Amino acid sequence: MGILDGKRILVAGVTMDSSIGFAVAKVAQEQGATVLISNFGRALGITKRIAKRLPVEPPVLELDVTDEEHLARLPELVTEHVDGLDGVVHSIAYGNPETLLGGKFLDGPWNDVAQAVQVSAYSLKSLAMAAKPLMGSGSSVVGMTFDATVAWPAYDWMGVAKASLESTSRYLARDLGADGIRCNLVSAGPLRTLAAKAIPGFGDLEEMWGTRAPLGWDNTDQDPTARAVCALLSDFFPATTGEIVHVDGGFHAMGA
């Protein structure tokens, strides 16, 4: 018996086997879910190869969360494989590392900031609404954040995009609650993924975690984060929405 037995789950944002989305897809399958994964653009080819490394090779859908046509055809693509969705995972972010990250905050140009907010925050709403016709009461939407209540070294405009994501999640929780659909985020500590390695100065964040997280922190282990996402997808958080669950070794609760 798994906690996701019988659940149909779409995980959007899987590129490598280091992707948090990959770990979520793996744990979800181990917990009994039928999983679909998605990605966009040139990375889609990599996703199709990486999908074979999951316990069960899942269907790989093309979905650029900024493309209205892709969003509109999502229900059609999904129903080729399953007749509805019980869970949707948003594991997607992008900010131009050349202009927005690594100490460039004061010079970040609006066009790049707008792209970061669209891909990393607005798209949670886009994805949830695209999937809504497939979801019934008891369904769960889960996204990924990096604690946006404070300013970090290097994270710069991605921090602003994450603050927007956190607020978007609360408004989605408000507006989807009447349909019995929950929306929550997992706030993970630094993990060595493709997206993280692209952040100039990411090492500074990793070092802070090494000394301050009371439980310690393994930045190569996506499993604790994936398990929390799966718990939020399951029926074990039936009355929780608009919440942010920290999976950071306890870092967020320490003053120094």
Ligand SMILES: NC(=O)c1ccc[n+]([C@@H]2O[C@H](COP(=O)([O-])OP(=O)(O)OC[C@H]3O[C@@H](n4cnc5c(N)ncnc54)[C@H](O)[C@@H]3O)[C@@H](O)[C@H]2O)c1
């Ligand atoms: N790695 C960390 O330290 C860390 C910590 C906290 C939160 N997060 C968040 O976790 C999520 C997953 O990131 P990751 O670290 O696994 O990196 P990743 O690079 O493996 O995953 C990011 C995914 O977003 C996809 N993506 C980008 N633009 C897209 C678009 N327009 N349409 C569809 N997909 C798009 C990429 O193709 C990729 O699959 C992100 O929201 C990230 O900010 C990461």
